[in-house]
Amino acid sequence: MNRFYYRLILFAMFGLAAAGCTSQQQNVIRIGAAGPMTGDQSKMGIDLRNAAELAVAEWNEKGGVLGKKIELLAGDDQADPKQAVSVANKFINQKVAAVVGHWNSSCSIPASEYYVNANVVMISPATTNPRFTQQGFKSVFRVCGTDDQQGKIAADFVVKKMRPKRVAVIHDKTAYGQGLADFFKKSLGPGIEIVFYDGIVQRDPDYKGVLTAIKEKRPxxxxxxxxxxxxxxxxxxxxxxxxTAPMITGDGVYDPTFIKIAGAAAEGTLVTFGKDPGGLSTAKAFLGKYAAKYGEAGPYSIYAYDAANIILTAIQQAGTTDGTKVAEYISKTSFRGAFGDISFDKNGDVNKAPYVVWKVKDGKFIEVQ
Amino acid sequence: MFIQQLINGLALGAIYALIALGYTMVYGILQLINFAHGEVYMLGAYLAIIVMGLLTSPGAPEIGMAAKLIITLILSAGFCAAYGAVIERTAYRPLRKAAKLAPLISAVGMSIILQNFVMLAQGKEYKNLPPVVPSDGIALFGATVSPLQILILAVSLLVMGGLQLFVVRTKLGKAMRATSQDRIMAGLVGINVNQVISVTFMIGSSLAAVAGVLVTLYYGVVHFFMGYLAGLKAFTAAVLGGIGSIPGAMVGGVLLGLIENFGASYISGVYKDAFAFLVLIITLIARPSGLFGQKTIDKV
Incomplete structure (x- = not known):
């Protein structure tokens, strides 16, 4: 090929690429969605991303926010704190205005520091470790409850309904798992003996050693x-x-996959989770739309949907993508979410977080309280 | 509790032993550590989930549980045997006369290729198999044994007994032992060395596939990365028993399973994986040739 034409094409390509960059940055508002999208917890991250995608698509149909289209970027943290930080850095480099995520407490806590330093608003749909919002950050929120609340609900249920003398406690050594186990233990009160307390290795296929040691203690x-x-x-x-002792556990187990893995052995397992949203008309509308596009919604999909909507409403109302102003608007406003009214306290926690106890019965989660 | 832990450890150890046999047999003949072996085990587990899934799906023919198990075991073992032969033919045979390090690196490469192949073909998600065998334990000597644990022990004993008979009694087994003693001499007396090596790989791979099927039924979870840790632990078991020795791999596997289980329950579940590698380090320091290994004299 003629050398001149070759150069011309090369220049044209660079020019186009550059033009593409600038036009994108001016006309698009980017929102990040982060969670585990590969690995054994992948369903949770994908549920979260789909719900955020649905919210963004609805806003775009109505013309976007501040007259600009919204672009959703997905970040896979693999439920790994190190990956979570790298996702945060990537999002910050891509100039996201806000983030829906992350899912795991052990990921949200380290990532939050990076988002705060870059003035990026963060709303987690599922991070329940109390420390997440107690770091003194003004732009960090969550739309779910906390582990001290659900640990207490679980402990109250055990004390009042089961009246045991001997209880065993295990955890997966993560910020979420160990934190929740410790809150549960603390809330049990006197008169109940903790006969066993130990951690297990995440992703290990075989837990028979630990379980046999628990069985020996007759909890x-x-x-x-x-x-x-x-x-x-x-x-x-x-x-x-x-x-034969039943297991009681937290929101991280509330998913049909749990029953699929365990089969009939799942029967009787107790799980603390938010109230069933099925009764609310807004929730019904969301679940219908979600099902039409992605199949059955996951337990945290509706939380992620509300988180994304809060972010977009706040950007629209505050009239800017500046993190400080958006966060200020969020903290002062009461939002109408698909899951009901949501407002935040001074830490960024939701004002009401009703946990209830669910029980696995005939292969389904049933509200028992 | 002791008996319970003994049974748990034996079941886990039987799985390690089945995988370790593949390492030790290949090492005995080629002095090669086949790092792709853990991946063959992973393939066996995936096949179990695919075949079992098909057999238990609504449209499948009505056959008994035992028939389903046997079909799964045979299909998975046969498929993995073919994989083993192909791996040997493509990754190791062309390097037979190369420096000793070359096939080792080729083995690591093969392992990465297989892992990524499965990841791309089957996805990065964990796959679950709901329990197909009833999981209620049976009371026995004050312990509770699950039907699966009995199945694992029975199948492993059967397979290992068969292997021992094959190696000691048959002509091919004899040829295998001769090849492991001296490959060149074996060739000179008329043994088809390449064929013997192929058969060794096929047997080792089908044993790993049996382990993969049993693990899938036992735990109900497979993922593309599962061969890595299982492979390392089985390798530890082979080293503990004395690499190159078939009875050594069996004993080493069972011992490792017991050590892990007793460690997890009497010391702490948090350090379960650490026990296996502690065993590896202690073996390498105190008795590098393993429990059943012979001191090798470098042939001149």
Whole structure:
């Protein structure tokens, strides 16, 4: 080819690329969605991303925010704190205005520091470790409850309904799992003996060693602080070795995948989670739209949807993508979410976070309280 | 509790032993540590989930649980045997006369290729198999044994007994032992060395596939990365028993399973993986040739 034409094409390509960059930066507002999208907790991250995507698509249909289209960027943190920080840095480099995420407490807490330094608003739909909002950051929020609340609900349920003398406690050594297990333990009160307390290795296929040690201590119920893949293997193997005490656990286990892994062994497992949103008309509308596009919604999809809507409403109302102003608007306003009214306290926690106890019955989660 | 832990440890150890046999047999003949072996185990587990999934899906023919298990085991073992032969043919045979390090690096490469292949073909998500065998334990000597643990022990014993008979009694087994003693001499007396090596890989791979199927039924979870840690632990078991020795791999695997289980319950579940590698380090320091290994004299 003629050398001149070759150069011309090269220049044209660079020119186009450059033009593409600038026009994108001016006319698009970017929102990040972060969570575990690969690995054993991948369903949670994908549920979160889909819900945020749905919210963004609805806003774009109405013309976007501040007259600009919204672009959703997905970041996979693999439920790994190190990856979470790298996702945060990537988002910051891509100039996101705000982030819906992350999912795991052990990811949200380290990532939050980076978002705050870059003046990026962060709303987590699922991070329940109390420390997340107690770091003194003004632009960090969550739309779910906290582990001291749900640890207390679980402990109250155990004390009042089951009246055990001996309780075992295990956790997966993560910020979420260990934190929740400790809150549960603290809330049990006197008169109940903690006969066993230990951590387990996440992603290990075999927990029979620990379970046999628990069985030996004859607890009437055992608490697990952790996520559904481990919980599923635990109850399945507990049944195999003849440990009949039921498991009580937290929101991280509230997912149909738990029942799929454990099969019949899941029956009778108790889980603390938010109230069933099915009764609310706004929630019904969301669940219908979600199902039409992605299939059945996950437990945290509706939280992620509300988080994304709060962010976009705040940007629209504040008239800017400046993190400080958006955060200020969010902290002062009461929002109408699909899950009901949401307003935040001075830390960035929701004002009302009703946890209830659910029980696995006939392969489904049923509200028992 | 002791008996319970003993049974748990034996079941886990039987799985390690099945994988370790593949390492040790290949090492015995080629002095090569086949790092792709853990991946073959992973392939076996994936096949179990695919075949079991098909057999238990609504439209499948009505056959008994035992028939389903046997079909899964045979299909998975056969498929992985083919994989083993192909891996040997493509990654190791062309390097047979190369420097000793070359096939080792080729093995690591093969392992990465297989892992990524499965990741791309099957996805990065964990795949779950709901329990197909009833998981209620049976009371026995004050302990509770699950039907799966009995199945694992029975299948492993059967397979290992068969292997021992094959190696000691058959002509091919004899050829295998001769090749492991001296490859060149074996060739000179008329043994088809390449064929013996292929068969060794096929047997080792089908044993790993059996382990993969059993693990899938036992735990119900597979993912593309599972061969890595299992492979390392089985390798530890082979070293503990004395790499190159078939009875050594069996004993080493069972011992490792017991150590892990007793460690996890009597010391702490947090350090479960650490026990396996502590064993590796202690073996390498105190008895580098392993429990059943012979001191090798460098041939001149």
């Amino acid at each position: 009437e119920v055992y608490f697990f602080g952790g996520i559904y893949p481990e919980a599923g293997r635990l109850v399945r193997q507990a049944r195999e070795i003849g440990l």
